[in-house]
Amino acid sequence: MASQMKDKEAYQRLNYLYQAAHCVLSQNPENKELARFYCFTQRTIARRLVLRQDPSVKRTLCKKCCSLLIPGVTATTRQRSNKTRFTVLRCLSCGQSKTLLNNPDYCLWVDRPEAQLQQQKQPDQGPSLKNQPKDRKPDGSQQFPSSHR
Numbered sequence: 344m345a346s347q348m349k350d351k352e353a354y355q356r357l358n359y360l361y362q363a364a365h366c367v368l369s370q371n372p373e374n375k376e377l378a379r380f381y382c383f384t385q386r387t388i389a390r391r392l393v394l395r396q397d398p399s400v401k402r403t404l405c406k407k408c409c410s411l412l413i414p415g416v417t418a419t420t421r422q423r424s425n426k427t428r429f430t431v432l433r434c435l436s437c438g439q440s441k442t443l444l445n446n447p448d449y450c451l452w453v454d455r456p457e458a459q460l461q462q463q464k465q466p467d468q469g470p471s472l473k474n475q476p477k478d479r480k481p482d483g484s485q486q487f488p489s490s491h492r
Protein backbone atom coordinates (compact mmCIF):
# COMPACT_ATOMS: atom_id res chain seq x y z
CA MET A 344 0.00 0.00 0.00
CA ALA A 345 2.82 2.35 0.90
CA SER A 346 4.61 1.77 -2.37
CA GLN A 347 1.39 2.36 -4.23
CA MET A 348 1.07 5.79 -2.66
CA LYS A 349 4.65 6.58 -3.49
CA ASP A 350 4.02 5.75 -7.12
CA LYS A 351 0.97 7.91 -7.07
CA GLU A 352 3.06 10.88 -6.00
CA ALA A 353 5.57 10.15 -8.74
CA TYR A 354 2.78 10.02 -11.29
CA GLN A 355 1.51 13.32 -10.01
CA ARG A 356 4.96 14.78 -10.58
CA LEU A 357 5.07 13.39 -14.10
CA ASN A 358 1.64 14.83 -14.73
CA TYR A 359 2.70 18.19 -13.34
CA LEU A 360 5.85 18.34 -15.48
CA TYR A 361 3.95 17.34 -18.58
CA GLN A 362 1.35 20.03 -18.02
CA ALA A 363 4.04 22.57 -17.18
CA ALA A 364 5.72 21.85 -20.52
CA HIS A 365 2.45 22.47 -22.33
CA CYS A 366 1.86 25.57 -20.29
CA VAL A 367 5.19 27.29 -20.99
CA LEU A 368 4.96 26.45 -24.68
CA SER A 369 1.47 27.88 -24.97
CA GLN A 370 2.55 31.06 -23.21
CA ASN A 371 5.46 31.53 -25.56
CA PRO A 372 6.54 29.17 -28.35
CA GLU A 373 10.11 30.35 -27.74
CA ASN A 374 10.14 28.38 -24.49
CA LYS A 375 11.18 25.20 -26.29
CA GLU A 376 14.23 24.69 -24.14
CA LEU A 377 12.27 25.04 -20.92
CA ALA A 378 9.58 22.64 -22.15
CA ARG A 379 12.29 20.20 -23.14
CA PHE A 380 13.84 20.48 -19.70
CA TYR A 381 10.48 19.60 -18.10
CA CYS A 382 10.01 16.65 -20.43
CA PHE A 383 13.56 15.51 -19.87
CA THR A 384 12.99 15.58 -16.11
CA GLN A 385 9.74 13.72 -16.62
CA ARG A 386 11.50 11.00 -18.58
CA THR A 387 14.30 10.77 -16.04
CA ILE A 388 11.81 10.22 -13.19
CA ALA A 389 9.84 7.68 -15.18
CA ARG A 390 12.98 5.76 -16.02
CA ARG A 391 14.43 5.82 -12.55
CA LEU A 392 11.24 4.58 -10.92
CA VAL A 393 10.39 2.30 -13.85
CA LEU A 394 6.97 3.82 -14.34
CA ARG A 395 5.03 3.24 -17.48
CA GLN A 396 3.76 6.36 -19.13
CA ASP A 397 0.52 6.49 -21.01
CA PRO A 398 0.89 5.96 -24.77
CA SER A 399 -0.84 9.27 -25.40
CA VAL A 400 1.97 10.96 -23.44
CA LYS A 401 4.75 9.01 -25.09
CA ARG A 402 3.51 9.92 -28.54
CA THR A 403 3.98 13.59 -27.85
CA LEU A 404 7.57 13.31 -26.62
CA CYS A 405 10.56 13.14 -28.92
CA LYS A 406 12.51 9.96 -28.24
CA LYS A 407 15.80 11.52 -29.18
CA CYS A 408 15.86 15.02 -27.68
CA CYS A 409 12.86 14.96 -25.30
CA SER A 410 11.06 17.85 -26.93
CA LEU A 411 7.35 18.13 -26.43
CA LEU A 412 5.95 17.56 -29.91
CA ILE A 413 3.18 19.96 -30.77
CA PRO A 414 2.25 20.05 -34.44
CA GLY A 415 2.86 23.50 -35.89
CA VAL A 416 4.99 24.61 -32.94
CA THR A 417 7.75 22.10 -32.27
CA ALA A 418 6.86 19.45 -34.82
CA THR A 419 5.46 18.94 -38.27
CA THR A 420 2.81 16.39 -39.00
CA ARG A 421 2.27 14.77 -42.37
CA GLN A 422 0.01 12.11 -43.72
CA ARG A 423 1.71 9.35 -45.69
CA SER A 424 0.19 6.41 -47.36
CA ASN A 425 1.76 3.36 -48.78
CA LYS A 426 -0.72 0.54 -48.63
CA THR A 427 -1.86 1.75 -45.26
CA ARG A 428 -2.00 5.29 -43.96
CA PHE A 429 0.45 6.75 -41.50
CA THR A 430 0.87 9.96 -39.61
CA VAL A 431 4.47 11.09 -39.52
CA LEU A 432 5.31 13.43 -36.67
CA ARG A 433 8.71 15.06 -37.06
CA CYS A 434 10.57 16.89 -34.33
CA LEU A 435 11.73 20.32 -35.49
CA SER A 436 14.59 20.44 -32.99
CA CYS A 437 16.46 17.28 -33.90
CA GLY A 438 14.71 15.90 -36.96
CA GLN A 439 13.69 12.62 -35.36
CA SER A 440 10.35 11.41 -36.64
CA LYS A 441 7.67 9.12 -35.33
CA THR A 442 5.45 7.09 -37.57
CA LEU A 443 2.02 6.26 -36.26
CA LEU A 444 -0.41 3.97 -37.98
CA ASN A 445 -3.79 5.48 -38.79
CA ASN A 446 -6.02 2.71 -37.63
CA PRO A 447 -8.90 3.57 -35.36
CA ASP A 448 -9.44 -0.11 -34.52
CA TYR A 449 -5.89 -0.71 -33.37
CA CYS A 450 -5.78 -1.97 -29.81
CA LEU A 451 -2.72 -1.14 -27.74
CA TRP A 452 -1.18 -3.83 -25.61
CA VAL A 453 -2.07 -2.02 -22.38
CA ASP A 454 -5.72 -1.95 -23.40
CA ARG A 455 -5.88 -5.66 -24.04
CA PRO A 456 -7.27 -7.91 -21.33
CA GLU A 457 -4.06 -10.02 -21.25
CA ALA A 458 -2.05 -6.99 -20.19
CA GLN A 459 -4.15 -6.55 -17.06
CA LEU A 460 -3.31 -10.00 -15.73
CA GLN A 461 0.24 -9.12 -14.74
CA GLN A 462 -0.94 -6.33 -12.52
CA GLN A 463 -3.40 -8.44 -10.60
CA LYS A 464 -0.50 -10.20 -8.89
CA GLN A 465 -0.24 -7.36 -6.41
CA PRO A 466 -1.95 -8.23 -3.12
CA ASP A 467 -4.85 -6.31 -1.62
CA GLN A 468 -5.86 -4.82 -4.91
CA GLY A 469 -9.33 -6.29 -4.76
CA PRO A 470 -11.50 -6.17 -7.86
CA SER A 471 -9.49 -3.22 -8.98
CA LEU A 472 -9.69 -2.91 -12.73
CA LYS A 473 -11.14 0.50 -12.14
CA ASN A 474 -8.18 2.00 -10.29
CA GLN A 475 -5.51 0.94 -12.76
CA PRO A 476 -6.14 3.32 -15.63
CA LYS A 477 -6.75 6.16 -13.19
CA ASP A 478 -3.10 6.28 -12.12
CA ARG A 479 -1.91 6.62 -15.65
CA LYS A 480 -4.30 9.19 -16.93
CA PRO A 481 -2.27 12.25 -17.94
CA ASP A 482 -5.09 14.73 -18.09
CA GLY A 483 -7.08 14.03 -14.95
CA SER A 484 -7.46 17.37 -13.28
CA GLN A 485 -7.86 15.75 -9.87
CA GLN A 486 -4.27 14.62 -10.15
CA PHE A 487 -2.88 18.07 -10.64
CA PRO A 488 -0.84 18.65 -7.48
CA SER A 489 -1.98 22.08 -6.47
CA SER A 490 -0.12 21.83 -3.19
CA HIS A 491 3.24 21.35 -4.90
CA ARG A 492 4.57 24.65 -6.09
Ligand SMILES: [Zn+2]
Nearest residue numbers: 405408434437
Ligand atom coordinates in the same frame (compact mmCIF):
# COMPACT_ATOMS: atom_id res chain seq x y z
ZN1 LIG B 1 13.73 15.75 -31.11
